[in-house]
Amino acid sequence: MQRILSSQLHGHLGQTVRAAGWIHRRRLLKSVAFLILRDRDGLAQIVITEPQQRELLESLPEETTVSVVATVTANPSAPGGIELTEPQIEALTEPAVAAPFDLFRPQLSATLPTLLDHAPFALRHPRRSAVIKIGAAAVAGFRTALTEQSFVEIHTPKIVGTATESGATVFGLDYFGRRAFLAQSPQFYKQIMVGVLERVFEVGPVFRAEPHDTVRHLAEYTSLDAEMGFISDEYEVMAACQGAVAGMLEGVESLAAQSMQMLEAKMPALPAEIPIVHFTDVREMYTKATGEDITSEPDLAPAHERWLGGWALREHGSDFVFVTGFPTAHRAFYTHPDLARPGFSRGFDLIFRGLELLSGSQRMHRHSDYVAALAARGQTDLAPYAGYLDAMAHGMPPHGGFAFGLERFLGRLLDLPNVRLASNFPRDLNRVTP
Amino acid sequence: MQRILSSQLHGHLGQTVRAAGWIHRRRLLKSVAFLILRDRDGLAQIVITEPQQRELLESLPEETTVSVVATVTANPSAPGGIELTEPQIEALTEPAVAAPFDLFRPQLSATLPTLLDHAPFALRHPRRSAVIKIGAAAVAGFRTALTEQSFVEIHTPKIVGTATESGATVFGLDYFGRRAFLAQSPQFYKQIMVGVLERVFEVGPVFRAEPHDTVRHLAEYTSLDAEMGFISDEYEVMAACQGAVAGMLEGVESLAAQSMQMLEAKMPALPAEIPIVHFTDVREMYTKATGEDITSEPDLAPAHERWLGGWALREHGSDFVFVTGFPTAHRAFYTHPDLARPGFSRGFDLIFRGLELLSGSQRMHRHSDYVAALAARGQTDLAPYAGYLDAMAHGMPPHGGFAFGLERFLGRLLDLPNVRLASNFPRDLNRVTP
Numbered sequence: 001m002q003r004i005l006s007s008q009l010h011g012h013l014g015q016t017v018r019a020a021g022w023i024h025r026r027r028l029l030k031s032v033a034f035l036i037l038r039d040r041d042g043l044a045q046i047v048i049t050e051p052q053q054r055e056l057l058e059s060l061p062e063e064t065t066v067s068v069v070a071t072v073t074a075n076p077s078a079p080g081g082i083e084l085t086e087p088q089i090e091a092l093t094e095p096a097v098a099a100p101f102d103l104f105r106p107q108l109s110a111t112l113p114t115l116l117d118h119a120p121f122a123l124r125h126p127r128r129s130a131v132i133k134i135g136a137a138a139v140a141g142f143r144t145a146l147t148e149q150s151f152v153e154i155h156t157p158k159i160v161g162t163a164t165e166s167g168a169t170v171f172g173l174d175y176f177g178r179r180a181f182l183a184q185s186p187q188f189y190k191q192i193m194v195g196v197l198e199r200v201f202e203v204g205p206v207f208r209a210e211p212h213d214t215v216r217h218l219a220e221y222t223s224l225d226a227e228m229g230f231i232s233d234e235y236e237v238m239a240a241c242q243g244a245v246a247g248m249l250e251g252v253e254s255l256a257a258q259s260m261q262m263l264e265a266k267m268p269a270l271p272a273e274i275p276i277v278h279f280t281d282v283r284e285m286y287t288k289a290t291g292e293d294i295t296s297e298p299d300l301a302p303a304h305e306r307w308l309g310g311w312a313l314r315e316h317g318s319d320f321v322f323v324t325g326f327p328t329a330h331r332a333f334y335t336h337p338d339l340a341r342p343g344f345s346r347g348f349d350l351i352f353r354g355l356e357l358l359s360g361s362q363r364m365h366r367h368s369d370y371v372a373a374l375a376a377r378g379q380t381d382l383a384p385y386a387g388y389l390d391a392m393a394h395g396m397p398p399h400g401g402f403a404f405g406l407e408r409f410l411g412r413l414l415d416l417p418n419v420r421l422a423s424n425f426p427r428d429l430n431r432v433t434p
Numbered sequence: 435m436q437r438i439l440s441s442q443l444h445g446h447l448g449q450t451v452r453a454a455g456w457i458h459r460r461r462l463l464k465s466v467a468f469l470i471l472r473d474r475d476g477l478a479q480i481v482i483t484e485p486q487q488r489e490l491l492e493s494l495p496e497e498t499t500v501s502v503v504a505t506v507t508a509n510p511s512a513p514g515g516i517e518l519t520e521p522q523i524e525a526l527t528e529p530a531v532a533a534p535f536d537l538f539r540p541q542l543s544a545t546l547p548t549l550l551d552h553a554p555f556a557l558r559h560p561r562r563s564a565v566i567k568i569g570a571a572a573v574a575g576f577r578t579a580l581t582e583q584s585f586v587e588i589h590t591p592k593i594v595g596t597a598t599e600s601g602a603t604v605f606g607l608d609y610f611g612r613r614a615f616l617a618q619s620p621q622f623y624k625q626i627m628v629g630v631l632e633r634v635f636e637v638g639p640v641f642r643a644e645p646h647d648t649v650r651h652l653a654e655y656t657s658l659d660a661e662m663g664f665i666s667d668e669y670e671v672m673a674a675c676q677g678a679v680a681g682m683l684e685g686v687e688s689l690a691a692q693s694m695q696m697l698e699a700k701m702p703a704l705p706a707e708i709p710i711v712h713f714t715d716v717r718e719m720y721t722k723a724t725g726e727d728i729t730s731e732p733d734l735a736p737a738h739e740r741w742l743g744g745w746a747l748r749e750h751g752s753d754f755v756f757v758t759g760f761p762t763a764h765r766a767f768y769t770h771p772d773l774a775r776p777g778f779s780r781g782f783d784l785i786f787r788g789l790e791l792l793s794g795s796q797r798m799h800r801h802s803d804y805v806a807a808l809a810a811r812g813q814t815d816l817a818p819y820a821g822y823l824d825a826m827a828h829g830m831p832p833h834g835g836f837a838f839g840l841e842r843f844l845g846r847l848l849d850l851p852n853v854r855l856a857s858n859f860p861r862d863l864n865r866v867t868p
Contacts, residue, residue, distance in 0.1 A: 003664060020664050020831070021664075022829055023829075040631060040632040063828045065664075065829045065831045092831055092832060093799060093800045093801070093829060093830060094801065094802060096828050096829035097801075097828060099828070118824070119821070120629060120630075120821055120822075120824045120828065121824065121825070121828050123629075123630045124630050128630075129630050129631060132586065132588065132630070132631065133586060133631075135589075136586050136587040136588070139587060140581070140587070143574075143577075147574070153570040153573060154566065154570070154858065155639070155656045155840070155858070156858065156859065157639075157859045158639050158641075158654060159616075159653070159654050159861050159866060160866065160867075161866040161867035161868075162867070171593075171609065173605050173606065173608075173616070174606055174607075175605065175653075176643070176645065176653075176863055178866070182593075182616075189858075192868075193858070195554060195557075196554075196557045196558050196562075196563050197474060198474035199474065204638060205589070205591075205592045205639070207592075207593065209610070211610065219593070219609075220592060220593050222589045230437060230454050230455075365499075365526070365527060366527045366528055367527070367531075386867070386868065387553070387554055387867055388554075388868075390554050390555065390868065391555070393530065393531045394497045394530050394531060394533070394554065394555050394558075395456055395457070395497035395498045396499060397454070397455075397526055398526060406589070424588065424589070424591075424623075425590065425591045425623065427591055427593050430610075432593060432594065432595040432609055432612070432614050433595035433821055434626075434820065434821025434822075434824065
């Protein structure tokens with residue numbers, strides 16, 4: 001008999017159907033027992049009065065998988081107005097082991113380490129699986145938006161021969177007897193691929209060996225990367241970036257509305273044009289507003305970003321705000337300088353609800369500029385950059401791009417207290433299992 | 435002035451427009467010079483008669499990026515019936531360095547090692563970038579087909595704590611002072627996630643430390659993985675698999691038809707139902723057809739797969755054929771045995787044009803079956819399998835899935851002589867750059 005999902009039962013009123021899923025909860029009352037069945041679409045209530053079926057249910061702990069043949073019956077007081085009656089229950093495995101904590105309560109009360117230790121179990125809680133579904137919807141929206149803008153998806157190597165971007169924070173590995181590294185970003189490769197396809201994006205893992213134990217750091221996360229050529233300036237990149245973020249929000253709204261509702265998460269306000277403020281203006285605005293003089297600070301601190309987030313919401317009704325023109329010295333070596341403002345760059349950040357979500361910039365595109373910028377940072381041995389500089393030497397267009405972590409986006413969207421809750425199996429300083 | 439792409443020039447006949455791209459080819463004739471400009475959409479011919487412009491062009495080697503303001507002019511003898519005349523050329527960088535080989539010829543004559551050494555350059559050849567575009571279209575189709583079947587996209591960790599699937603072929607790394615490994619597949623995690631979401635898929639890198647130097651092996655490739663719960667048998671998995679492959683072909687046909695045409699690649703024949711043959715029947719059919727007795731062989735050799743591929747095409751007009759029921763001893767420990775045929779499993783392969791494309795199976799789903807299967811293979815220390823077995827102990831549905839490499843799919847689809855040509859920056863025994 002074909003399986004009917006919980007969401008489709010209402011269309012089979014009066015019929016005998018087969019449902020299947022996990023025993024989400026048992027309620028064993030005196031004269032009646034209830035089995036709340038969970039499947040990928042939601043919950044279904046099954047009413048048990050027959051003694052043998054009740055005995056069977058009593059022997060099956062929560063999370064045991066079952067198949068249930070029963071009659072779909074209207075009951076205005078049941079959740080959704082229907083329930084399954086006169087069931088024949090069949091266990092699909094041996095009884096599940098005892099649960100380390102209850103999955104059937106609306107909130108998970110277990111501590112974070114307990115949730116992570118028991119991730120294969122904890123992720124089954126509807127509030128945890130909702131995060132995964134929202135993430136999948138956001139990524140689908142990211143891809144759709146960029147594909148519509150003629151970006152092509154690429155897959156770049158995660159095992160790389162040199163630790164060039166920032167040597168201290170990469171994982172080393174033994175690669176057939178020689179030393180290799182895990183890519184901390186697809187930065188060089190996506191730039192190279194602009195030389196091939198003009199517009200590229202990638203969704204893939206990146207690896208950071210940063211020994212930080214904070215609520216914001218992961219040693220492995222899913223990076224959303226885009227890069228585009230033949231731009232006039234970084235504002236074109238920011239427009240593509242806004243399009244990608246808008247696509248993610250549309251994806252969430254159209255594909256994961258139910259999950260958003262369950263988490264009581266509010267869709268962010270994204271205006272037709274995200275406000276853009278130059279770095280030096282942010283410093284002045286903050287100084288004027290707070291009386292604390294930050295006009296000679298070389299970078300924005302989290303407190304400044306929070307203040308700016310509040311400003312964008314008050315003044316522009318926006319949960320997002322771009323900051324442009326960061327000082328060159330605080331940006332990656334490939335960032336294009338702002339030739340009209342010495343010391344400042346064409347690098348930008350996107351602040352989402354008062355927290356830096358992503359960084360981007362126009363990149364340099366002339367081979368000679370790369371050689372000079374690397375030399376200025378003390379890099380005179382260019383051998384580790386060979387493939388990257390090869391692309392620049394063979395003719396590259398003015399280009400730029402941006403990158404951000406899916407987990408950070410989800411953390412901000414869903415107001416998660418720890419980025420680990422946006423990852424299914426987070427990797428950090430102390431955790432490499434499950 | 436806004437840039438017009440080569441594919442859109444015909445809509446601007448008589449107008450002065452700006453085009454931009456790479457100098458694909460220069461043809462310096464006596465009285466006239468031609469600049470063939472390449473952008474992401476194709477080629478445009480620019481006619482130069484003015485001496486200063488010609489002098490400029492002579493100083494700009496192939497692959498230099500340029501912006502060109504010119505008039506769109508009809509010329510029936512030009513490619514596409516139009517050309518750009520009276521151009522003002524502006525170089526966007528310094529002149530490109532000398533090309534290691536010509537990109538403007540229809541075929542790339544450089545050897546494979548040369549192509550790979552110069553990948554950032556070689557990938558710009560339209561026949562190389564076509565492979566990337568076809569790959570992106572195939573992956574988009576894979577995701578669409580599975581999303582329509584309620585599969586949810588997941589991202590599982592690539593750094594794992596134990597080398598459990600097959601210890602000899604994993605890369606080890608130093609993870610904050612302890613030993614960790616690169617995941618050789620998302621197998622355990624996707625099974626765990628069936629316990630959470632029922633149906634999941636992942637597109638991501640996998641890592642194989644196999645010291646094989648063949649035309650079929652890569653040390654890192656893009657794996658397409660799917661896994662589904664509450665199945666009756668492996669035939670349901672095969673149906674989902676056929677749907678995924680059909681989606682990939684639809685993606686290629688609708689999004690990359692031009693690239694397929696350029697490569698003169700023939701779309702494969704995919705019937706409404708891919709023929710399915712049991713392993714033991716393949717042995718008998720082959721023996722009968724060839725006179726060579728393989729009825730007691732424990733696995734299929736490449737020659738047998740080739741023969742079967744020919745049979746499927748002749749008898750069923752299909753470039754694909756499923757083989758089911760492989761001997762249990764030759765499949766992964768998690769493969770569900772066929773209880774009706776001792777010694778045989780619920781594992782299957784999909785043969786694509788005579789070559790194994792993918793493997794799949796119904797998996798075991800009872801915790802006790804896992805403990806027994808591991809013990810039978812000499813694994814009595816279950817600690818390395820803790821998270822995986824945790825999922826099984828907490829109630830799993832009957833489930834199954836499949837996995838295959840994007841590069842192998844592309845290799846077969848495009849008849850590439852070496853799987854390295856399906857990867858942008860292949861990683862193998864001897865190559866970890868560029």
